[in-house]
Amino acid sequence: QKQKFGASSEKIERETEQLELLLEDVEIAIAAADPSPESEEHDNGDAVVSPQRRRGRPRVSDATPRERIVLDPGEACSACGSPLRLVGEDVTEILEFIAAKLKVVETARLKKSCRHCETMVQPEAPSRPVPRGMAGPGLLAHILVSKFDDHIPLYRQNEIFARQGVEIPRSTLIDWCGQAVAVLRPLTDMIRQEVVGADLLHADDTP
Structure with a gap:
């Protein structure tokens, strides 16, 4: 009750915010020292995260615009020249930021x-x-x-x-x-x- 409603409650909140900023800086330094990939993708699609550092995967709304880029190896085999047939595709996603601009x-x-x-x-x-x-x-x-x-x-x-x-x-x-x-x-x-x-x-x- 004293911490929440006491006269020094605002001071405690400010100190907590400062500690959170310091902790955030420490976590950034740890991430810079260990620039490992976010997760390792297995063939079955499951992601395994390193036990030392757990990263949360971004949650993207269904309303977020999507852009599809298709990389096609062509219609003919580069080794023998025979026609190629489509057997599947591997899809990866990156989350990009389109900066706001003034006009x-x-x-x-x-x-x-x-x-x-x-x-x-x-x-x-x-x-x-x-x-x-x-x-x-x-x-x-x-x-x-x-x-x-x-x-x-x-x-x-x-x-x-x-x-x-x-x-x-x-x-x-x-x-x-x-x-x-x-x-x-x-x-x-x-x-x-x-x-x-x-x-x-x-x-x-x-x-």
């Missing part, structure tokens, strides 16, 4: 005039989540999730964007966050009304 979307609104009545015609500009702002909805969502869910400060996001060739000042990121929060406020107000309308609420003891 500039240009919207050109053509102006046209009527030669008969001299009327000027032009489509209306599409709406933006932030008025007169350059950030698109996908970029704003990424910034908010990175800050409030992944706990990545805005100055670090600035460094990440700079590596991708786009310099976004921290002051601009702050403005975008504030404006995006304002845009989402009606939704959060509706969620709050739904939550506080319940007969019972469960919350932590944070002041």
